[in-house]
Amino acid sequence: MATTQRLAYSGSMRAQRGWKTALIFAAPALLLFTLFITLPVLEAGYASFFNWNGLRAPSADNFVGLGNFEQLVGNKTFQRALFNTGLIIATSLVVQLPLALGVAALLSGRQTGTVLFRMIFFLPFILAEVASGLIWRFMFDGDVGLITQISQAFGGGEIHLLSDKNLAIVSILVVATWKYFGFHMMLYIAGMQAIDRSLYEAAAIDGATAWQRFVNITLPGLAPTIRLSVFFAILGCLQFFDLVVPLTGGGPLNSSHTIVSFLYYFGITRMRIGFGDAVGVTLFLICVVVAFSYRRWVMKND
Template sequence: MTQTMTAARAPGHSGRRRNNGTLPVLVLFLPPALLIFTLFVILPMGEAAWYSLYDWSGYGLPEKFIGLKNFEVLFRNGAFHQALINNGLIMVVSIVIQIPLALWLATMVSHRIPGAVSFRLIFFMPYVLADVAAGLIWRFVYDGDYGLFAAIASFFNVASPYVLADKNLAIYAVLGVIVWKYFGFHMMLFIAGLQSIDKSYYEAAEMDGATRWQRFRNITLPLLAPTIRLSVFFSVIGSLQLFDMIMPLTGGGPSNSTQTMVTFLYSYGITRMKVGFGSAIGVVLFVICITLAFGYKRIFMRND
């Protein structure tokens, strides 16, 4: 009897408790976050979408409504096409070169061998460096008069290359810096992933006579897959946002050959005082980001 009574009362009781418990929490904690999110994320996004329909310099209020003309001009702009191609190229290089490199190094330095920790630190160092500083450092490295490249060239007695001034080479120079800068970050992700893999799998595989490659192929890779998927996700989003390293390196030049979408936004939107046009670029960038981010999460990261 008492048992049934408590059983009957229990659901109602717990239901009321949930109300009692969560509502104040909601009332107390949701508004500030919601307010900040609305004020600094939703509102600017909406504003950008609105500005993108105007020819506006940034001074005063936008008054000259021009419909979708900004988008029309944008999609016809050769430099924007180049920026899109470059963003794609950065993504491909990140996935095809940077992540395998990071994975390879991670499998090496995650073992408990002497010096592993210091190598981890060295590989991670470029990532810690500020993007602008990295850009400036590499500008000196690539410099054809006084830089490292000039020194190497003079050592081998060949003409010094001016990679950042060559519109066919500059983007590869930039890609090199990107790989150098960010592989450490992905390596760290992989090290964390590797350390969570149970050692007993490897011991069992070893007893069964599996080769190193078989162990990597059949244990490491499948168990590391969620980390790899996350890593690719970071690469894709990161490549879309790339800006502060390119500015000191090339500023998007020569002849717009190293423009990314964000540097394009800066040089065509902000420095030219075409805030309406810049907003249109921002809107396109936003749509691409959202599509890629959600599409990727939907398709590849559903189970993670």
């Protein structure tokens, strides 16, 4: 009996020491998270109830309650921004990720030159977003851009993608696909290299074709990586902003805004900080719902 009590006491002491150690190491991270995430989110939520310009502390005189959120509901530009963000997500899932998976399948082996091509396809991802946007803005320029020059070389006319309100978003989709598919490609290559090679060897001995090996071995083995890639893609698209500013600035006629660029141009630059905070809170809630729902229903076994 005494031995049992001593063992229980010893286990309790180890557990207490473990908690103390965990708190000591977690405290700096918790402090930083509180200062730079929790407090700003709470402050933004508070300011979203005021018609506030950011120069003075919100007061009862400029309290508007849910007025900023009500403005969002009927704002056609915000509705367009929501549609564009959804379009970017759809393009990422339907075009960008399958393209990344196909290129990863071609470059996952150890053939000569695969490392070079991996680096070439990954380079756009490490290039700064602003630099990428400026490069493609020049290429899409309707007067001297590369696209127009190619068109004129084949007897066509000038192509003004960035000045057409129906085509400006297409230019953003093209650049976003070019910019980010390399990141997902590298994720897939890493996942493919973790699959047991003996499975492929056994399938080849049994006479399975390359397509059959891909469908029955590669895709099931990549399932957790694909789910993670989709998660990154959706959250990244919801926060899409850096390429919009140098490429289109949300124009023409506010036709190419995303949620975050709408927040920036109609909140911060116009000194409507309270309205911008309402947009930010809305985006935050969307991201939280998507993240937790995806984690709960799609990645529950990962």
